[in-house]
Amino acid sequence: MTRYLLNMTLAAMVVVTLSGCSSLGKKAPANAAVENGGISNGEMNDIDAARSRGLKDGAGAAGANALNDPKSPLSTRIIYFDYDSTTIRSDFGPIVQAHASYLAAHPGTALTLEGHTDERGTPEYNLALGERRAMAVRRQLVLLGANAGQVKTVSYGKERPVAEGHDEASYGKNRRVELVYP
Numbered sequence: 001m002t003r004y005l006l007n008m009t010l011a012a013m014v015v016v017t018l019s020g021c022s023s024l025g026k027k028a029p030a031n032a033a034v035e036n037g038g039i040s041n042g043e044m045n046d047i048d049a050a051r052s053r054g055l056k057d058g059a060g061a062a063g064a065n066a067l068n069d070p071k072s073p074l075s076t077r078i079i080y081f082d083y084d085s086t087t088i089r090s091d092f093g094p095i096v097q098a099h100a101s102y103l104a105a106h107p108g109t110a111l112t113l114e115g116h117t118d119e120r121g122t123p124e125y126n127l128a129l130g131e132r133r134a135m136a137v138r139r140q141l142v143l144l145g146a147n148a149g150q151v152k153t154v155s156y157g158k159e160r161p162v163a164e165g166h167d168e169a170s171y172g173k174n175r176r177v178e179l180v181y182p
Contacts, residue, residue, distance in 0.1 A: 066102065067181060073098035077179040079137055080172065083118075086132040088140055096137060099179060100144030107147060113137050114178040115155040116162075118171035123157060130155030137177045 066072045079092045088096060103109055115130030134153035142148050163170035 074102055079177045081133055081175045086136045096140050097144055100141045100146045103150050104145035110182055111151050112180040113153045116174055116176050117158050118174040119158045126157035127155050130157045133177050
């Protein structure tokens with residue numbers, strides 16, 4: 001019973017925290033975190049430098065066509081995570097950079113980050129973990145040049161697996177954030 005109450009309290013805290021992050025258009029005061037992005041003003045100084053970095057070899061310059069070009073890093077729309085982790089793996093750094101540069105170059109483009117987990121863990125824990133994963137990708141995109149207003153997050157936890165198996169290979173495919181352009 002105590003564990004149930006703890007899980008319900010955690011879920012309620014996540015909902016309250018997320019509902020308090022609805023004013024993205026306001027300018028953050030000095031030394032405050034950017035709303036719904038977790039970026040301090042000290043980190044904001046790095047954003048202009050990150051925005052000046054483009055995609056290598058001009059990838060992404062052709063607009064929407066670059067999103068569907070299999071040779072472009074923009075064609076990769078899934079970021080995988082290690083077990084119980086919200087850290088973006090180094091092999092996905094160039095992918096996140098490419099999407100950040102694309103969003104910076106196309107300010108009218110929106111992106112939804114869908115956080116997912118494997119089947120292990122409670123539904124409440126997995127919803128929170130999926131949200132933390134999506135927010136980790138969102139923070140990195142914004143640090144690398146995307147506008148915070150372009151990127152929204154949603155968590156599906158373990159409710160939308162792509163692999164139905166009960167082994168590590170299946171779990172690894174389900175621990176992901178999907179980048180969904182409209």
